[in-house]
Amino acid sequence: MLLTPKTRRWVENTVVYFILMLTVIIALFPIVWTLSLSFKTVEEYYVFPPVWIPKKISSVNYFHILFETPALGFLLNSIIISTASMILALAIGAPAAYSIARFNTGGENLPMWILSNRMFPPIASVLPLFFLFNILGLIDTHPALILAYTTFNLPFAVWTLIGFFRELPKDFEEAAMVDGCSRFQSFLRIVLPLITPGLVVTAIFCFIFSWNEFLFAVILTRKAAGTVAVHLAFYETLFLPKVWGYLSALSMLTYVPIIVLSIVIQRYLVRGLTLGAIRG
Protein backbone atom coordinates (compact mmCIF):
# COMPACT_ATOMS: atom_id res chain seq x y z
CA MET A 1 0.00 0.00 0.00
CA LEU A 2 1.55 3.21 -1.12
CA LEU A 3 1.06 6.06 1.31
CA THR A 4 1.55 9.57 0.08
CA PRO A 5 3.41 11.85 2.49
CA LYS A 6 0.14 13.69 3.13
CA THR A 7 -1.76 10.55 4.04
CA ARG A 8 1.10 9.35 6.13
CA ARG A 9 1.14 12.56 8.10
CA TRP A 10 -2.61 12.30 8.59
CA VAL A 11 -2.30 8.75 9.91
CA GLU A 12 0.56 9.76 12.22
CA ASN A 13 -1.41 12.66 13.63
CA THR A 14 -4.47 10.55 14.22
CA VAL A 15 -2.47 7.95 16.07
CA VAL A 16 -0.84 10.67 18.16
CA TYR A 17 -4.20 12.18 19.03
CA PHE A 18 -5.56 8.80 19.92
CA ILE A 19 -2.71 8.02 22.26
CA LEU A 20 -2.92 11.45 23.87
CA MET A 21 -6.66 11.13 24.36
CA LEU A 22 -6.16 7.73 25.95
CA THR A 23 -3.55 9.20 28.27
CA VAL A 24 -5.81 12.05 29.27
CA ILE A 25 -8.61 9.60 30.03
CA ILE A 26 -6.29 7.58 32.25
CA ALA A 27 -5.02 10.74 33.89
CA LEU A 28 -8.44 12.17 34.62
CA PHE A 29 -10.46 9.05 35.25
CA PRO A 30 -9.77 8.72 39.00
CA ILE A 31 -10.57 12.36 39.56
CA VAL A 32 -13.73 12.37 37.51
CA TRP A 33 -14.95 9.18 39.13
CA THR A 34 -14.43 10.67 42.57
CA LEU A 35 -16.26 13.79 41.49
CA SER A 36 -19.16 11.67 40.34
CA LEU A 37 -19.12 9.66 43.54
CA SER A 38 -19.19 12.80 45.64
CA PHE A 39 -22.58 13.62 44.20
CA LYS A 40 -24.07 10.18 44.70
CA THR A 41 -26.26 9.07 47.52
CA VAL A 42 -25.44 6.04 49.64
CA GLU A 43 -27.55 3.64 47.63
CA GLU A 44 -25.68 4.48 44.47
CA TYR A 45 -22.06 3.97 45.44
CA TYR A 46 -22.45 1.03 47.75
CA VAL A 47 -23.63 -0.94 44.80
CA PHE A 48 -22.50 -3.74 42.56
CA PRO A 49 -21.82 -3.21 39.73
CA PRO A 50 -20.73 0.41 40.26
CA VAL A 51 -22.89 3.16 38.88
CA TRP A 52 -21.14 5.59 36.58
CA ILE A 53 -23.40 8.58 36.25
CA PRO A 54 -25.58 9.21 39.27
CA LYS A 55 -29.26 9.21 38.52
CA LYS A 56 -29.90 11.59 41.35
CA ILE A 57 -27.36 14.34 41.76
CA SER A 58 -27.27 15.01 45.44
CA SER A 59 -25.23 17.40 47.47
CA VAL A 60 -25.85 15.58 50.70
CA ASN A 61 -22.20 14.58 51.00
CA TYR A 62 -20.95 18.13 50.67
CA PHE A 63 -23.55 19.34 53.10
CA HIS A 64 -22.45 16.79 55.64
CA ILE A 65 -18.77 17.53 55.18
CA LEU A 66 -19.06 21.26 55.34
CA PHE A 67 -21.61 21.67 58.07
CA GLU A 68 -21.63 18.57 60.17
CA THR A 69 -17.91 17.87 60.44
CA PRO A 70 -14.97 20.06 61.42
CA ALA A 71 -13.71 19.91 57.82
CA LEU A 72 -14.27 23.61 57.23
CA GLY A 73 -11.93 24.51 60.06
CA PHE A 74 -9.28 22.20 58.70
CA LEU A 75 -9.62 23.69 55.23
CA LEU A 76 -9.21 27.15 56.68
CA ASN A 77 -6.08 26.06 58.50
CA SER A 78 -4.67 24.69 55.28
CA ILE A 79 -5.30 28.00 53.55
CA ILE A 80 -3.69 30.04 56.30
CA ILE A 81 -0.67 27.81 56.68
CA SER A 82 -0.01 27.35 52.97
CA THR A 83 -0.32 31.06 52.23
CA ALA A 84 1.92 32.07 55.10
CA SER A 85 4.61 29.54 54.25
CA MET A 86 4.53 30.60 50.61
CA ILE A 87 5.02 34.26 51.56
CA LEU A 88 7.76 33.44 54.03
CA ALA A 89 9.65 31.27 51.55
CA LEU A 90 9.54 33.99 48.92
CA ALA A 91 10.39 36.81 51.29
CA ILE A 92 13.52 35.05 52.52
CA GLY A 93 14.30 33.20 49.32
CA ALA A 94 14.05 35.93 46.69
CA PRO A 95 16.82 38.16 48.06
CA ALA A 96 19.02 35.12 48.64
CA ALA A 97 18.41 33.82 45.12
CA TYR A 98 19.13 37.25 43.67
CA SER A 99 22.37 37.50 45.57
CA ILE A 100 23.50 34.07 44.46
CA ALA A 101 22.42 34.54 40.84
CA ARG A 102 24.00 37.96 40.39
CA PHE A 103 27.08 37.84 42.58
CA ASN A 104 27.72 34.14 42.97
CA THR A 105 27.63 34.56 46.74
CA GLY A 106 28.95 31.45 48.42
CA GLY A 107 30.33 30.05 45.18
CA GLU A 108 29.13 26.60 44.30
CA ASN A 109 28.74 25.37 47.83
CA LEU A 110 26.02 27.64 49.09
CA PRO A 111 23.37 26.75 46.49
CA MET A 112 24.19 23.05 46.88
CA TRP A 113 23.91 23.30 50.64
CA ILE A 114 20.60 25.11 50.40
CA LEU A 115 19.27 22.49 48.03
CA SER A 116 20.52 19.62 50.18
CA ASN A 117 17.99 20.61 52.82
CA ARG A 118 15.39 19.13 50.56
CA MET A 119 17.06 15.74 50.71
CA PHE A 120 16.18 15.13 54.32
CA PRO A 121 13.40 12.62 54.73
CA PRO A 122 10.63 14.26 56.74
CA ILE A 123 10.72 11.34 59.13
CA ALA A 124 14.25 12.36 60.13
CA SER A 125 13.37 15.97 60.85
CA VAL A 126 9.97 15.49 62.35
CA LEU A 127 10.88 13.91 65.67
CA PRO A 128 13.42 16.57 66.68
CA LEU A 129 11.13 19.30 65.37
CA PHE A 130 8.40 17.90 67.55
CA PHE A 131 10.56 18.20 70.64
CA LEU A 132 11.79 21.64 69.68
CA PHE A 133 8.29 22.96 69.11
CA ASN A 134 7.06 21.26 72.23
CA ILE A 135 9.56 23.19 74.30
CA LEU A 136 8.58 26.40 72.54
CA GLY A 137 4.93 25.66 73.12
CA LEU A 138 4.22 25.66 69.42
CA ILE A 139 2.60 22.25 69.03
CA ASP A 140 -0.76 22.44 67.35
CA THR A 141 -0.34 26.08 66.39
CA HIS A 142 -0.15 27.61 62.94
CA PRO A 143 3.45 28.83 63.26
CA ALA A 144 4.59 25.24 63.84
CA LEU A 145 3.61 24.10 60.36
CA ILE A 146 4.40 27.41 58.72
CA LEU A 147 7.98 27.16 59.95
CA ALA A 148 8.24 23.45 59.23
CA TYR A 149 7.00 23.85 55.67
CA THR A 150 9.33 26.72 55.00
CA THR A 151 12.23 24.33 55.56
CA PHE A 152 11.47 22.72 52.24
CA ASN A 153 9.74 25.60 50.49
CA LEU A 154 12.68 27.89 51.02
CA PRO A 155 15.29 25.71 49.26
CA PHE A 156 12.85 25.14 46.43
CA ALA A 157 12.13 28.86 46.09
CA VAL A 158 15.82 29.76 46.11
CA TRP A 159 16.71 27.12 43.57
CA THR A 160 13.92 28.03 41.17
CA LEU A 161 14.35 31.79 41.48
CA ILE A 162 18.09 31.58 40.83
CA GLY A 163 17.20 30.31 37.39
CA PHE A 164 14.81 33.17 36.77
CA PHE A 165 17.22 35.82 38.00
CA ARG A 166 19.96 34.49 35.80
CA GLU A 167 17.75 34.91 32.76
CA LEU A 168 17.21 38.57 33.48
CA PRO A 169 19.62 40.90 31.64
CA LYS A 170 21.56 43.19 33.92
CA ASP A 171 20.77 46.34 31.97
CA PHE A 172 17.66 47.29 33.86
CA GLU A 173 19.20 47.27 37.32
CA GLU A 174 22.32 49.00 36.13
CA ALA A 175 20.31 51.75 34.47
CA ALA A 176 18.40 52.27 37.69
CA MET A 177 21.59 52.43 39.72
CA VAL A 178 23.12 54.92 37.36
CA ASP A 179 20.05 57.03 38.02
CA GLY A 180 20.80 56.96 41.73
CA CYS A 181 18.95 53.94 43.13
CA SER A 182 20.67 51.80 45.70
CA ARG A 183 21.12 48.14 44.96
CA PHE A 184 18.30 47.33 47.31
CA GLN A 185 15.90 49.82 45.73
CA SER A 186 16.63 48.58 42.25
CA PHE A 187 16.02 45.05 43.47
CA LEU A 188 12.69 45.97 44.94
CA ARG A 189 11.36 48.28 42.26
CA ILE A 190 12.88 47.00 39.04
CA VAL A 191 14.03 43.41 39.33
CA LEU A 192 11.13 41.94 41.28
CA PRO A 193 8.38 43.29 39.01
CA LEU A 194 10.29 41.99 35.99
CA ILE A 195 10.50 38.54 37.50
CA THR A 196 6.79 38.32 38.30
CA PRO A 197 6.09 35.16 36.25
CA GLY A 198 8.87 33.39 38.12
CA LEU A 199 7.58 34.63 41.45
CA VAL A 200 4.06 33.50 40.65
CA VAL A 201 5.15 30.01 39.58
CA THR A 202 7.35 29.58 42.64
CA ALA A 203 4.69 30.94 44.97
CA ILE A 204 2.03 28.63 43.66
CA PHE A 205 4.29 25.60 43.88
CA CYS A 206 5.15 26.47 47.48
CA PHE A 207 1.46 26.80 48.22
CA ILE A 208 0.73 23.42 46.64
CA PHE A 209 3.58 21.69 48.47
CA SER A 210 2.32 23.03 51.78
CA TRP A 211 -1.28 22.22 50.99
CA ASN A 212 -0.43 18.62 50.14
CA GLU A 213 1.95 17.84 52.97
CA PHE A 214 1.01 15.19 55.46
CA LEU A 215 3.68 13.85 57.81
CA PHE A 216 4.61 17.10 59.53
CA ALA A 217 0.96 18.01 59.79
CA VAL A 218 -0.10 14.80 61.40
CA ILE A 219 2.70 14.84 63.97
CA LEU A 220 2.95 18.53 64.76
CA THR A 221 -0.74 19.34 64.99
CA ARG A 222 -3.87 18.01 66.61
CA LYS A 223 -7.27 19.60 66.34
CA ALA A 224 -6.58 23.31 66.51
CA ALA A 225 -4.14 23.77 63.65
CA GLY A 226 -4.66 20.56 61.70
CA THR A 227 -4.67 20.76 57.93
CA VAL A 228 -7.17 19.14 55.64
CA ALA A 229 -4.67 16.36 54.92
CA VAL A 230 -4.83 15.39 58.56
CA HIS A 231 -8.60 15.32 58.46
CA LEU A 232 -8.56 13.13 55.37
CA ALA A 233 -6.30 10.64 57.09
CA PHE A 234 -9.08 10.06 59.54
CA TYR A 235 -10.95 8.24 56.77
CA GLU A 236 -8.11 5.80 56.32
CA THR A 237 -8.93 4.02 59.50
CA LEU A 238 -12.63 4.29 58.82
CA PHE A 239 -12.52 3.10 55.24
CA LEU A 240 -15.92 1.52 54.76
CA PRO A 241 -17.85 1.90 51.53
CA LYS A 242 -20.60 3.71 53.36
CA VAL A 243 -18.36 6.70 54.01
CA TRP A 244 -17.07 6.87 50.46
CA GLY A 245 -19.48 9.66 49.67
CA TYR A 246 -18.13 11.90 52.39
CA LEU A 247 -14.59 10.93 51.53
CA SER A 248 -15.13 11.87 47.89
CA ALA A 249 -16.70 15.17 48.77
CA LEU A 250 -13.84 16.03 51.08
CA SER A 251 -11.31 14.92 48.48
CA MET A 252 -12.87 17.18 45.89
CA LEU A 253 -12.90 20.10 48.29
CA THR A 254 -9.23 19.50 48.93
CA TYR A 255 -8.58 19.21 45.26
CA VAL A 256 -10.46 22.19 43.84
CA PRO A 257 -8.02 24.92 44.98
CA ILE A 258 -5.20 22.91 43.46
CA ILE A 259 -6.98 22.56 40.12
CA VAL A 260 -7.68 26.27 40.00
CA LEU A 261 -4.08 27.12 40.80
CA SER A 262 -2.62 24.70 38.31
CA ILE A 263 -4.76 26.15 35.54
CA VAL A 264 -3.47 29.56 36.48
CA ILE A 265 0.13 28.51 36.26
CA GLN A 266 -0.07 26.15 33.32
CA ARG A 267 0.80 29.12 31.21
CA TYR A 268 4.05 29.54 33.08
CA LEU A 269 4.63 25.91 33.87
CA VAL A 270 6.72 24.71 30.97
CA ARG A 271 8.72 27.91 30.87
CA GLY A 272 9.14 27.83 34.62
CA LEU A 273 10.46 24.30 34.63
CA THR A 274 12.94 25.07 31.86
CA LEU A 275 14.40 28.19 33.37
CA GLY A 276 14.31 27.36 37.02
CA ALA A 277 15.03 23.71 37.22
CA ILE A 278 17.40 23.09 34.35
CA ARG A 279 19.72 25.86 35.34
CA GLY A 280 20.50 23.86 38.44
Add this chain to the structure above:
Amino acid sequence: MKLFRYLAVIPCIVFLLGIAIFPLLYSLAVTFHSWELVGAKTGWEFIGFDNYINIFTKDKEFWMTLYTTLLLTAGSLTSEFLIGLGLALLLNREIKGRRIFTTLLVLPMMTTPVVTGLIWRMLYHEKYGPINHVLGIFLGGWKEIPWLGNPSLAFISTLITNVWQWTPFSAMVLLAGLAAIPREPYESAQIDGASSVQIFRYISLPQLMPAVVVIVLLRLMDLLKLFDFIMMLTRGGPGIVTTTISIYIYLRAFKHWSIGYSCAQSYILLMVIVTLTTIFLRILRRRT
Protein backbone atom coordinates in the same frame (compact mmCIF):
# COMPACT_ATOMS: atom_id res chain seq x y z
CA MET B 1 27.93 47.95 48.04
CA LYS B 2 28.95 44.42 48.85
CA LEU B 3 26.87 44.63 51.99
CA PHE B 4 23.62 43.95 50.19
CA ARG B 5 24.68 40.66 48.71
CA TYR B 6 25.65 39.27 52.08
CA LEU B 7 22.67 40.70 53.90
CA ALA B 8 20.43 39.15 51.27
CA VAL B 9 21.52 35.60 51.98
CA ILE B 10 21.81 35.86 55.74
CA PRO B 11 18.11 35.41 56.63
CA CYS B 12 18.04 32.32 54.43
CA ILE B 13 21.10 30.76 56.04
CA VAL B 14 20.00 31.64 59.55
CA PHE B 15 16.55 30.24 59.00
CA LEU B 16 17.80 26.97 57.58
CA LEU B 17 20.40 26.60 60.31
CA GLY B 18 17.83 27.14 62.99
CA ILE B 19 14.86 25.17 61.79
CA ALA B 20 16.46 22.56 59.59
CA ILE B 21 20.03 21.92 60.65
CA PHE B 22 19.80 22.40 64.38
CA PRO B 23 17.03 19.80 64.88
CA LEU B 24 18.99 17.41 62.72
CA LEU B 25 22.11 17.81 64.83
CA TYR B 26 20.06 17.48 67.98
CA SER B 27 18.56 14.26 66.76
CA LEU B 28 22.03 13.01 65.83
CA ALA B 29 22.98 13.44 69.46
CA VAL B 30 19.84 11.59 70.46
CA THR B 31 20.81 8.59 68.33
CA PHE B 32 23.68 7.90 70.68
CA HIS B 33 21.34 7.65 73.62
CA SER B 34 18.58 5.40 74.65
CA TRP B 35 15.51 7.51 75.21
CA GLU B 36 12.43 5.56 76.07
CA LEU B 37 9.15 7.33 76.58
CA VAL B 38 7.30 4.30 77.88
CA GLY B 39 8.27 1.11 79.57
CA ALA B 40 10.28 0.18 82.59
CA LYS B 41 13.14 2.51 81.96
CA THR B 42 12.26 6.02 80.88
CA GLY B 43 14.61 8.91 80.32
CA TRP B 44 17.99 9.45 78.72
CA GLU B 45 21.01 7.26 78.86
CA PHE B 46 24.16 7.38 76.80
CA ILE B 47 24.72 4.13 74.97
CA GLY B 48 27.18 4.99 72.23
CA PHE B 49 26.66 3.08 69.00
CA ASP B 50 24.29 0.47 70.43
CA ASN B 51 21.29 1.75 68.50
CA TYR B 52 23.14 1.51 65.22
CA ILE B 53 24.53 -1.92 66.02
CA ASN B 54 21.05 -3.16 66.79
CA ILE B 55 19.71 -1.83 63.54
CA PHE B 56 22.43 -3.53 61.53
CA THR B 57 22.28 -6.84 63.32
CA LYS B 58 18.80 -7.35 64.69
CA ASP B 59 16.39 -5.24 62.68
CA LYS B 60 15.44 -7.44 59.74
CA GLU B 61 12.38 -5.40 58.86
CA PHE B 62 14.45 -2.25 58.48
CA TRP B 63 16.45 -3.76 55.66
CA MET B 64 13.46 -5.49 54.11
CA THR B 65 11.49 -2.29 53.94
CA LEU B 66 14.53 -0.46 52.64
CA TYR B 67 14.75 -3.03 49.88
CA THR B 68 11.04 -2.57 49.13
CA THR B 69 11.60 1.17 48.94
CA LEU B 70 14.54 0.79 46.55
CA LEU B 71 12.56 -1.58 44.37
CA LEU B 72 9.61 0.77 44.27
CA THR B 73 11.92 3.69 43.52
CA ALA B 74 13.69 1.96 40.66
CA GLY B 75 10.49 0.63 39.13
CA SER B 76 8.62 3.86 39.47
CA LEU B 77 11.39 6.13 38.22
CA THR B 78 12.04 3.97 35.16
CA SER B 79 8.36 3.78 34.25
CA GLU B 80 7.75 7.46 34.86
CA PHE B 81 10.73 8.41 32.77
CA LEU B 82 10.03 6.15 29.83
CA ILE B 83 6.33 6.93 29.64
CA GLY B 84 7.05 10.60 30.25
CA LEU B 85 9.59 10.59 27.44
CA GLY B 86 7.08 9.03 25.09
CA LEU B 87 4.49 11.62 26.02
CA ALA B 88 6.97 14.46 25.65
CA LEU B 89 7.93 13.30 22.18
CA LEU B 90 4.28 13.13 21.19
CA LEU B 91 3.50 16.50 22.67
CA ASN B 92 6.49 18.11 21.03
CA ARG B 93 4.87 17.83 17.64
CA GLU B 94 2.93 20.73 16.33
CA ILE B 95 -0.57 19.59 17.06
CA LYS B 96 -3.59 21.64 17.79
CA GLY B 97 -4.87 21.76 21.31
CA ARG B 98 -1.47 21.02 22.78
CA ARG B 99 -2.11 23.45 25.63
CA ILE B 100 -5.27 21.63 26.61
CA PHE B 101 -3.42 18.35 26.72
CA THR B 102 -0.65 19.72 28.90
CA THR B 103 -3.10 21.39 31.27
CA LEU B 104 -5.07 18.20 31.69
CA LEU B 105 -2.11 15.86 31.91
CA VAL B 106 -0.62 17.92 34.72
CA LEU B 107 -3.56 17.40 37.05
CA PRO B 108 -2.56 14.03 38.56
CA MET B 109 0.74 15.54 39.66
CA MET B 110 -1.01 18.21 41.67
CA THR B 111 -3.23 15.85 43.63
CA THR B 112 -2.65 15.70 47.35
CA PRO B 113 -0.91 12.36 47.91
CA VAL B 114 -3.27 11.60 50.78
CA VAL B 115 -6.18 12.10 48.39
CA THR B 116 -4.46 9.98 45.74
CA GLY B 117 -4.06 7.11 48.16
CA LEU B 118 -7.67 7.23 49.28
CA ILE B 119 -9.15 7.64 45.81
CA TRP B 120 -7.16 4.76 44.38
CA ARG B 121 -8.08 2.65 47.35
CA MET B 122 -11.68 3.10 46.27
CA LEU B 123 -10.81 2.40 42.64
CA TYR B 124 -8.99 -0.80 43.51
CA HIS B 125 -11.82 -2.16 45.66
CA GLU B 126 -12.58 -5.70 44.56
CA LYS B 127 -16.30 -5.44 44.73
CA TYR B 128 -17.33 -1.83 44.30
CA GLY B 129 -14.31 -0.42 42.51
CA PRO B 130 -14.64 0.73 38.89
CA ILE B 131 -11.33 -0.78 37.82
CA ASN B 132 -12.58 -4.32 38.21
CA HIS B 133 -15.81 -3.25 36.59
CA VAL B 134 -14.09 -1.95 33.47
CA LEU B 135 -11.78 -4.94 33.31
CA GLY B 136 -14.79 -7.18 33.62
CA ILE B 137 -16.26 -5.62 30.52
CA PHE B 138 -13.09 -6.27 28.54
CA LEU B 139 -12.36 -9.67 29.94
CA GLY B 140 -15.91 -10.88 29.56
CA GLY B 141 -17.15 -11.55 33.02
CA TRP B 142 -16.71 -9.95 36.38
CA LYS B 143 -13.44 -10.70 38.08
CA GLU B 144 -12.92 -9.69 41.68
CA ILE B 145 -9.24 -8.96 41.41
CA PRO B 146 -7.81 -8.21 44.85
CA TRP B 147 -5.55 -5.37 43.80
CA LEU B 148 -4.72 -4.47 47.33
CA GLY B 149 -5.38 -7.78 49.03
CA ASN B 150 -2.91 -9.98 47.20
CA PRO B 151 0.69 -9.28 48.25
CA SER B 152 2.27 -9.34 44.78
CA LEU B 153 -0.56 -7.39 43.24
CA ALA B 154 -0.46 -4.84 46.02
CA PHE B 155 3.10 -3.89 45.14
CA ILE B 156 2.19 -3.49 41.48
CA SER B 157 -0.92 -1.50 42.35
CA THR B 158 1.17 0.87 44.44
CA LEU B 159 3.61 1.22 41.58
CA ILE B 160 0.82 1.95 39.12
CA THR B 161 -0.69 4.63 41.32
CA ASN B 162 2.69 6.25 41.82
CA VAL B 163 3.41 6.22 38.11
CA TRP B 164 -0.05 7.65 37.46
CA GLN B 165 0.66 10.55 39.72
CA TRP B 166 4.19 11.44 38.73
CA THR B 167 4.65 10.62 35.06
CA PRO B 168 3.34 14.09 34.12
CA PHE B 169 6.30 15.60 35.94
CA SER B 170 8.83 13.79 33.76
CA ALA B 171 6.73 14.51 30.69
CA MET B 172 6.62 18.25 31.37
CA VAL B 173 10.31 18.63 32.18
CA LEU B 174 11.32 16.59 29.13
CA LEU B 175 8.91 18.56 26.97
CA ALA B 176 10.51 21.78 28.19
CA GLY B 177 13.89 20.28 27.39
CA LEU B 178 12.84 19.20 23.93
CA ALA B 179 11.30 22.56 23.19
CA ALA B 180 14.59 24.23 23.99
CA ILE B 181 16.57 22.27 21.41
CA PRO B 182 17.31 24.36 18.31
CA ARG B 183 16.04 23.23 14.94
CA GLU B 184 19.22 23.20 12.86
CA PRO B 185 20.78 19.92 13.97
CA TYR B 186 17.49 18.16 13.20
CA GLU B 187 17.30 19.64 9.75
CA SER B 188 20.89 18.81 8.85
CA ALA B 189 20.44 15.29 10.15
CA GLN B 190 17.34 14.76 8.08
CA ILE B 191 19.10 16.05 4.99
CA ASP B 192 21.93 13.64 5.70
CA GLY B 193 19.42 10.83 5.81
CA ALA B 194 19.53 9.85 9.48
CA SER B 195 16.73 7.65 10.80
CA SER B 196 14.43 8.81 13.59
CA VAL B 197 16.13 6.56 16.06
CA GLN B 198 19.54 7.91 15.18
CA ILE B 199 18.28 11.47 15.36
CA PHE B 200 16.89 10.81 18.78
CA ARG B 201 19.97 9.09 20.07
CA TYR B 202 22.60 11.50 18.86
CA ILE B 203 20.79 14.83 18.88
CA SER B 204 17.82 14.85 21.24
CA LEU B 205 19.20 12.72 24.01
CA PRO B 206 22.45 14.60 24.67
CA GLN B 207 20.60 17.90 24.70
CA LEU B 208 18.14 16.49 27.16
CA MET B 209 20.71 15.54 29.75
CA PRO B 210 20.19 18.60 31.99
CA ALA B 211 16.47 17.82 32.09
CA VAL B 212 17.20 14.17 32.82
CA VAL B 213 19.43 15.18 35.72
CA VAL B 214 16.67 17.32 37.18
CA ILE B 215 14.08 14.57 36.88
CA VAL B 216 16.26 11.80 38.29
CA LEU B 217 17.46 13.86 41.24
CA LEU B 218 14.14 15.29 42.28
CA ARG B 219 12.25 12.05 41.83
CA LEU B 220 14.95 10.02 43.54
CA MET B 221 14.79 12.27 46.59
CA ASP B 222 11.01 12.08 46.70
CA LEU B 223 10.60 8.38 45.98
CA LEU B 224 13.00 7.30 48.71
CA LYS B 225 10.92 9.21 51.23
CA LEU B 226 7.55 7.89 50.06
CA PHE B 227 5.03 7.87 52.88
CA ASP B 228 1.73 9.70 52.44
CA PHE B 229 -0.11 7.98 49.69
CA ILE B 230 1.05 4.46 50.49
CA MET B 231 -0.07 4.95 54.06
CA MET B 232 -3.52 5.83 52.80
CA LEU B 233 -3.60 3.20 50.07
CA THR B 234 -2.49 0.11 51.91
CA ARG B 235 -1.10 1.19 55.25
CA GLY B 236 1.98 -0.76 54.25
CA GLY B 237 0.11 -3.99 53.78
CA PRO B 238 -0.73 -6.67 53.21
CA GLY B 239 1.88 -7.69 55.76
CA ILE B 240 4.84 -5.46 54.98
CA VAL B 241 4.77 -5.90 51.24
CA THR B 242 4.22 -2.24 50.52
CA THR B 243 5.80 -0.82 53.64
CA THR B 244 8.38 1.74 52.67
CA ILE B 245 11.20 2.59 55.00
CA SER B 246 9.55 5.84 56.10
CA ILE B 247 6.34 4.04 56.96
CA TYR B 248 8.24 1.41 58.90
CA ILE B 249 10.18 3.96 60.93
CA TYR B 250 6.99 5.92 61.60
CA LEU B 251 4.89 2.95 62.70
CA ARG B 252 7.63 1.61 64.88
CA ALA B 253 8.36 4.98 66.49
CA PHE B 254 4.75 5.46 67.48
CA LYS B 255 4.41 1.91 68.71
CA HIS B 256 7.52 1.46 70.83
CA TRP B 257 8.35 5.06 71.66
CA SER B 258 12.10 4.36 71.64
CA ILE B 259 13.08 7.77 70.42
CA GLY B 260 16.82 7.14 70.35
CA TYR B 261 16.38 4.04 68.22
CA SER B 262 13.91 5.66 65.84
CA CYS B 263 16.17 8.65 65.36
CA ALA B 264 19.02 6.29 64.57
CA GLN B 265 16.87 4.57 61.94
CA SER B 266 16.02 7.96 60.43
CA TYR B 267 19.68 8.82 60.29
CA ILE B 268 20.63 5.69 58.45
CA LEU B 269 17.85 6.46 55.96
CA LEU B 270 19.22 9.96 55.61
CA MET B 271 22.68 8.58 54.87
CA VAL B 272 21.25 6.24 52.25
CA ILE B 273 19.42 9.07 50.51
CA VAL B 274 22.42 11.39 50.58
CA THR B 275 24.72 8.66 49.27
CA LEU B 276 22.44 7.59 46.45
CA THR B 277 21.69 11.15 45.43
CA THR B 278 25.36 12.08 45.38
CA ILE B 279 26.27 9.01 43.34
CA PHE B 280 23.61 9.77 40.76
CA LEU B 281 24.59 13.41 40.68
CA ARG B 282 28.20 12.45 39.91
CA ILE B 283 27.25 9.94 37.24
CA LEU B 284 24.87 12.30 35.50
CA ARG B 285 27.06 15.37 35.76
CA ARG B 286 29.85 13.47 34.11
CA ARG B 287 27.59 12.62 31.21
CA THR B 288 26.45 16.18 30.61
